[in-house]
Structures are given as structure tokens and as C-alpha cells.
Amino acid sequence: MPLLTGVSVDQILFALLNGTIYGLLLFMVSAGLTLIFGMMGVLNFAHASFYMLGAYFAYTLQPLTGFWLAIILAPVLVMGVGILVERFILRHVHEHGHAHELLVTFGLSVVIAEMIKMVYGKFAVDYRVPAELNFAAFSLSGIDYPFYRLLMGGIAVVMFIAIWLLLTKTRVGIVVRSAIYRPQMAEALGHNVPMVFMGVFGIGAALAGLAGAVAGAFYTTNPNMALELGVMVFVVVVVGGLGSMGGAMAASLLIGITNSLAVGSDLRIADLMSLVGMGGWAEDLGGLLTMRMSSLAATLPFFIMLLVLVLRPSGLMGEKE
């Protein structure tokens, strides 16, 4: 295999594991977005801002409460913010339609980002994995694999199982699911649908907040993190199809894994083209064609999205509009 020269099986294994965990993280945020959209028809542009708030809240709480309590309390605080947003802002503009709700959440994302900048400054804050968790889980061919990554993946998995059980096995879950499909009917049966909406919005926000609190310590916590993740999450829901949890899961993993495979790859488009005898032409042309995959990794998800739009516009598992 000429394409894989210089890449060991272990490296690919690492990349796959990294990608899966990043994908799980993406899913943690996109799951909340999908849940809220499916239920309320609102595309919450500020959803990734909740992720950022989670990271900053945990960073602020950590010195006072310690790491574990911080990553428990931060999502609770974010849930509070989410509930306030739903109750006092979104419900107020509900009558103007979903596009209007999207715009308001867009405005909120601007306000939240600017407030973060005002309080914490424009640069990354020093939010780190605590020393007692900063050790290698295992090592392959002499490369250590950080335990914290596995912890992030573990927390994500535990979270999904909890949510899944909540939605399928409890009475609350039944009410929520019926409110998603038939809000009037659920209301007529005596369930408090506005309350359910508020709860779902809060839980979605808390999920994003938890993802932020956990991931902020590993990646960086800066005022740009909401936009960077938010765009990825949007790509995920376009690729997967909004309202489909399975689609969101598949797309999250797909994008997480391709991303981290690309980061570790020195492959160039020109190399691929040389397989069909156009290598020389590509070398002459230069530009994008001679750039290494690793430096293009950040753009790969976008190209996947464009490909999906051409081949299957309604998304991998989306229904036709």
C-alpha cells in the first residue's frame, strides 16, 4: 500500500481512538441540538455557546470546589442559563416563527461570546486536566495514550445510556416523546407541555455544558471555542440529518474519525492524482493540490458535507423534507 508508507498500524489505531472520542464529544453537543430541534422546531444557534459556558464555569469553579464537583456543577449552572433563555426569551418570540427564534439564539450567541471576552479576556484561560488525572492509560510502540481521553469517551457513553434510559424507560420519557410528536395531544391529556419544553431545553443545554466542562480541560478554553465547535456540530447535523439521533451519531463518528486520520496523514491530493497518472500536472498546479492532508484536516468535514449534499441532500439518515 503506497498510501500508507511511514504510518504504523499503531498510529492508525491511535487516530481511530482519538477520532471516536472526538466524535462522541461532537455527538454530546449535537444530540442536545437534535433533541431540542425535534421537539420545539428551534435550531438553537447558541447551543455551542452553552458548551463554551460549561468550560468557563468549570474553570471558575475548579479552584473552589475541585475538579469533579466543578464538572458536575458547571452543567447544572448551564442548565439554569438554558432554562432562563427558554422561559424569558424564546417563549416570548415563539409567535413570530422558527426563523425568528433562530435569529434570537444567534443574537444570544454573540452576546454570550462578548460577555465571556469581557469577563475572561480574549485569550485562552488556563483550564487544564488536573494532575491526578494526567497519566497514560496504556502505551503502544512507546507512545503514551492519555487516560483523560478515555475518561471523556467514558463520560459521553455513560451520559447517552442515561439519556436513552430516561427517554425509553421512564414515564417522563414517554411524555417527552409524545410531546415531540403530538404537542397538542399531550397537552390535552393534561401534561404540562411548556414545562416539558423548558426541561428539554435545559437538559440539552446541560449536555452541551457537560461536554464543555470535560473537553475544555483537555482542548483549549477560549472565546472562539463556541464558533469552532458550533460549525462542526452544524456540519454533523447537515450530514446526519436533523432530528435523527442515529444520523447524528453516525455523522459525529464519521467526522471525528476522518478528521483525526487526516491530522496524522502526510498524504497530498497530488499523490492521489499520481495514482491515475496526473501527479505531474498536480505538482505543477500546486496550491491546494500539493498541500499535506494534515494541514487540510480542518477543512475535511466541510468537503464531506458538500459531498453528502450532492449525493444525498437529505443527509445520511434524514428524511426527505
Added chain:
Amino acid sequence: MKFAPLLLLATVALLIALPWLVSGSMLNAAVQMLIAALFAMAFGLLCGQAGMLSFGHAAYFGVGAFAAVHAMNAFGGAGLLPTPLLPLVGGATGLISGLVAGYFSTKRTGVYFAMITLALAELLHALASHLKAVFGGEAGVSSFRMPAWGIGFGSLTDVYFLTLVWTLLCIGLLYLFSKTPLGRITLGLRENAHRLRFLGYNTHALGTLIFAISAMFAGIAGALQSMNIEAANYVVLESHISTAVVLNSFIGGVRVFLGPAIGGAVMTFFGYVTSDLTRVWLLYQGIIFVLVMMFLPRGLVGELVERLRHRSGQGVARSLGATLLRLLCLAVAAAGAVFLIEFLQRFLSSEYRAGVSEGNWPAISLFSYDWAPLSVLPWAVGLGLFGLGIALVVTVNRRVADRQEAQA
């Protein structure tokens, strides 16, 4: 309305006379305002008339800006076209990139469309940092305006008139466009694309075309911008440019023809005059946007037009009184909010934190007074004014409602 054309004429006359009326720095602000107005109008065509919300319009603005700079540098600096025609290059590249991006993004509608436009803009931004030959890396690409047609284009006044002519021309073209069959179909696309498709229209092609036309005008605005500063940097591709045009257009009101332009010009003006006073203008812009969306969903101009259209003869004076009273109360609340935000901003700034030593909190100078941050006073002033203003508005609203009830 008979006075609308008169008002328009007066505005144009004022714009023509402006270089002799205001200072150089204000004229510079006016150039920025015109560019923001044109950019907002381009956005308004797509979002207000066709109902397609784009979160990534910086891409086409930026593409136009870079195209113009490269066109200025073409032929060893002689320029691809005479200086006054260079915005055409921005428009053409905007149109072409709009056709490509529009083809993909109009494959989906609604929220998906919005997400795709954002993703495409971020894609371009991510690519731009790698393509140094085109986008010039950190430093960007710079250039010089060449004299042409007997005009030097060295002075700010020349640039102002160049920008003015192009902006007015483009807004005029956009107006005429709205009167053509395609312009009318654009409204149908916004109102009920499904029905339009069933009537036998090709909605994907229509959407792509309108996206491209909007991108073309955004490209012209971008070209004017880079011609003004004689440079382009990939900062013009960043998301805050896209954000600003969304905020400005909706604050003005996207459904009325000149709403976006007025929103863009006014917000740019305030951004300019407050740039020395505050470091958190974008925060104010965001807050204003959220408030407008919540309480004046048609936007400022849209709401004004609606009021004028539905005025009842005798009610005008009384509702004017109530409106003025409300504005006054809101001003009190706004003063409180601004005080709090500015005080917090200074209190939290890194400069201030650096000056804090062991239990010693220096006073903060704001609005020509020094406030001790640990005393109750500044917080009471801010919160008090804010609370008072809100309470007054609520009272006025209740009174007006009572009186209307008494009349009915």
C-alpha cells in the same frame, strides 16, 4: 406617500454635499457606512426578499475584496481595469463564487440552508490561511489606487465619491430588480417555495441565481472596502463580518426595501462614534439585536413604516406622546445598563486587575467621576437607573392600556 421621493432626493443631495460639511475622519466613517449599507442591501435581497438566511456572507464580501486588490495589482500595478470600474471585478468574482456556493446551499432550505452557508464561509476562511499566494497570509495583500479618467483617487473625497456612486447605483439596481418578474418570483420563494415548485418553477435554479446576485453585490461592497483601505487581509473572511451584516440588516428591518441599508449605516455610525468610548461595542450590538428581535420584530425601519401606514388621524398626537415618554424611560434604563456594562468592563479588564494589589482596589474612572469598586454606590447607580427605567416603562404601558380600555 408623496414625501418619500422628496426625502430620498434630500438624502442624496446631503450625501453629495457631505465632503464639504464634515471633518475628514467623519468622511472616512461615511465611506464605511456606505459600504456597510450596500453589503446589508445585498444580504437583504437574499434574506429579506428570498427568505434565505445566510450566516456566511463575509465569504462573498471577502472574495470581492481580494479580487479587487489583485485586479489593482494586475499588469505590474497598472490595474486590470481603470480604477472606477474595479468594483466590477469584485462583483464578477462574487457572482461566480455565489453560483458555486448557492448551488450547494440551496440544495436544502430553512435551517439547513443557514448552517450550510456558515460552514461554507468557515471552509473558505480555513483554506485562506493555507493559500498564501491568493490571500497573502497574515500580512494580506496591499495595493495602490491608480489615477484614471482625470481623477487622482488619492484623496479621501475622491474615494468617498467613488463609493457613493457605486453604492447608489447598486441600490438603484436592486430596486429595479425587485420590480422585474424575477424579483417578484423572489418573494414567492420566500413565501411558499413548495407552491412555487408546484407551479412549475425551478426553485433550485432560482435560489442559486438569487444567491449569486446577492453575492455579486456583496462582492462589489467588498471591492469598495479593499479599494478604500488599499489592502485586503483574510480578516474580511472572518465570521464577525458575517455576524455584523446579519445584526445590522435585522436591526434595520429586512422586509422593507431600505431597511438593511439604514440598519447598516446607523450601526456603523454608532460603532464609529463609540469606538473611543467603549471596547465592547459588539456586545451592545448583540444586545440591541436581541431586544429588537424580541420587541420590534420587523426591525426599526420596518416598525416605523408599519406605524406610518396604519396611523389614524387623531391617534397620532397621543401615540406620539406615549411613544416619546416610553423612549425617555427606556433611555433611563439604557443609561443604567450602559453604566453597569462599562463599569464591569473596566473592573474586569486586565489592566485594572494588574493594578490591584493586596486589598487595595483603585478607583475606576467612568463618565468623569471616580468610583470605588468596593462601595455600594456605582452598583446602586447602575442597577437603580436600570430598574427605575424599566419600572417607568411598565407604568407608562399600563396607563396607555388603561386609557385605551376606558375609551373602548
Added chain:
Amino acid sequence: MSDPILSLQHVHKSFGPAHIIRDANLDVLPGERHAVIGPNGAGKSTLFHLCSGQFAPSKGHILLNGREIGGLKPAEVNRRGLARSFQITNIFPGVSVFENLRLAVMRKHNLQFVFWRSAARLRQVNEEVDDLLGKIRLTDRAQTLASQLSYSEQRSLEIGMTLASDPQVILLDEPMAGMSHEETDYTAGLIREITEGRTLLIVEHDMSVVFSLAHRISVLVYGEIIATGTPEDIRGNARVKEAYLGEEAA
């Protein structure tokens, strides 16, 4: 008897395992007003969707003027001379009544990507719109926003947009749904007027309307046409009574 203008021959439509239309045969004659009735879930809307091109038939033929239209796209079917209205009011709410009709008329004149002419100066188009406004009795509401019309006016507008392409065959899907008695009478009169010289296929639940308006009636039960005939024939048909009217009496 003249040749049918619209003819369904052994048409089947299934969605997965669900057979919605089974072996439907229906001939609609030129110039007649033909109603399709049947209990809920009989497949009337599906039948319409098949004729107008929303769905393609799984089996069988649909002929318009003797030419196959089964499986064509809605726009193509429309161009061949068949237009339909929708069960749910489907208009452009935020623009004027005039604009609604003009959007429909412009398509007929193939004005789609035209950005070098003024819409106000398209004489032929605007005259046709004025003419339509008169036909649907909305002339003095021309500049009103469509969203501000009353329900029956919106249904009239919907019918007006159906007429814009000057079709030979009109399909109306429950035009009286949700209307009061007066509104129903008004709309029935309107339908009588505008279908003069055209062929009408209508689905309607209001039996008094069906029996007074239609020249012939077809009864659809569980995806099959079990009877076709004049209103008198249908009233006296034993199978219909058993399958349909009987159910209503119970």
C-alpha cells in the same frame, strides 16, 4: 359517447406493503363535472396525487387526452393541461392577491429568469391576472395581502391560481372543507362558473354539494372504484349503499 379526456386504467399504488389504490379504473369525459366520493382512507387524495404527478403509479396507466402522464413530474403534467388545487390552502400569504395570481400567470408565459423587464409592464400577464381576479370575484381585494383574506376567499384564490395555466382539466381536492353553509353555497356557485367549458374532477365530503354539482360520480372504497354513474344511479346502487352510505347511516 366521446373519448375520455382523463382515463385511469388498472392503476395500482402501494407504499411498501400498504396497497392504497388497487386496480382503479376511471374515465372522465370532456366537459363533465365528475366527483369522487368514498369513506375516509379510501385513497381519494392518493388518487389525485397520482393524476397530478406527485406520486408515480406502481402499475397501470393514466392517460390525458390519450397520452400517458403517469409518472411525469407535476410541472410536466401541468403543462399538458391538468391543474389541481390542494386540500390545505396553499398560497403565498405575505404578498398581495394580485401578486399571487401573477406568480401563477407568469409561469404560463415562461417568465422565470427574466430580470431585464418590468413586471408592471407585462401587459398580457397583467390583463390575464385582472381577468382571473374577476372570475374568482376578488377584483376589489387585489391589493390585499393573501394572509388577510377570509377562509373562503383564500380558497377562491387557490382556485384562481389553479385556473392560471388555463387548464383543460381541473382537480379540486375538498374545496369546501371547513366552510360554513353560506361559504359552501358561494364556492359551489364559483366552481360552476369557472369550470364552464372545462373538465372538473372533484373530491368532496359534502354530499349535498356533490349530488347537485356533479354530472357523474365515482365511488372509491379501499382503493377500488366500485361504481360510476349519474347521481341517481349512485343513489340507487346497492353496492354503494352497503359499502359507503350504509356505513354513514350506522
